[in-house]
Amino acid sequence: MAYFKISIIIPVLNEAAILHHFLARFPFRDDREVILVDGGSQDQTLALAQAFPINVVPSPQPGRGHQLNYGASLAQAEILLFLHLDTVLPIDFQDQIVETLGRPGVIAGAFRFRVDLPGLTYRCLEQLVNWRSQAWNLPYGDQGLFVRARTFRALGGFAALPIMEDYEWVQRAKARGRIGLAQRAILTSGRRWQKLGLLRTTLINQVMILGYHAGIDPTRLAQWYRQGLRG
Incomplete structure (x- = not known):
């Protein structure tokens, strides 16, 4: 059996238009397990994903919360990273995760926020999001949420909600400990x-x-x- 230091779980639904662009830049490595969980795509998402060294699985139920939980149930590593497809991780993301989870009182973590659009408006947005994440202990799913697998299981996974599953999970997690913010930022697509x-x-x-x-x-x-x- 392969040894993985981290399992990266990515939920997708009809992402053929951007899938190759983002996965082509992904830092694949033998000690990193990548699980792409599809929520019922009707486009070429699944076919395109087969070209990459990842575990592509259909979710038994639609909905991002179900997709994330199913991916976590298949994961073989002791650390889980829940990642949106349209994000780019910092090159040393694995070290950042280990360092953040090793801080006293930290139960889970996320990366700092950065968006790939130019302009002062977006720099202000980044500052506000990072302030909220640190001051209120409240990062969102587009910042890449990470946690030890045993802690995730103890928390009961994500709620089966049609929306806000990341927000609800963070609320429960921070009731048990701090949500650490990594030193480096994840780069989020500004398409929305x-x-x-x-x-x-x-x-x-x-x-x-x-x-x-x-x-x-x-x-x-x-x-x-x-x-x-x-x-």
Whole structure:
């Protein structure tokens, strides 16, 4: 059996348009297990993924929470990294993860946030996100969440929610310990901000958070989110 230091779990759904671009830059290595969990793609996502040295599996159930949990159930390493496809990891990400999880009181971690768009507006966005992540102990899934496998199991995995599964998980995790922020940043694609604009994207995100804390049915929140994306 292969020995893996880290298992990287990537949920996908109809990502053929960007899959090759991001996986072609991925730092594959023998001690890194990459599990691509498909949520029922109807495009060429699965066929394109077969060209890379990764474990491509269909999720038994649709939904990102189910995909992440299924990938974690297959993972063979002691450290899990939950990663969005449209992100680029820092070159020393593995050392960063080990260092962050080794800090006293840290139960899980995430990377600092950086977006691949130019302009002062996005530099301000990065500063705000990193401040929120550190001051409020509240990173989001697009920052690459990582945790020891035994801790993830003890937390019960991600909730079976149609949206906000990363936010809910972080809330539970930080009730048991600190969410450490790595020294380096993950580079996130700005495609959503380019499509919707910074103000509209931020507004949609805040509506989701407020709705979640107001106890609105997550299924309704997911419907609002999709409507917001369509405009």
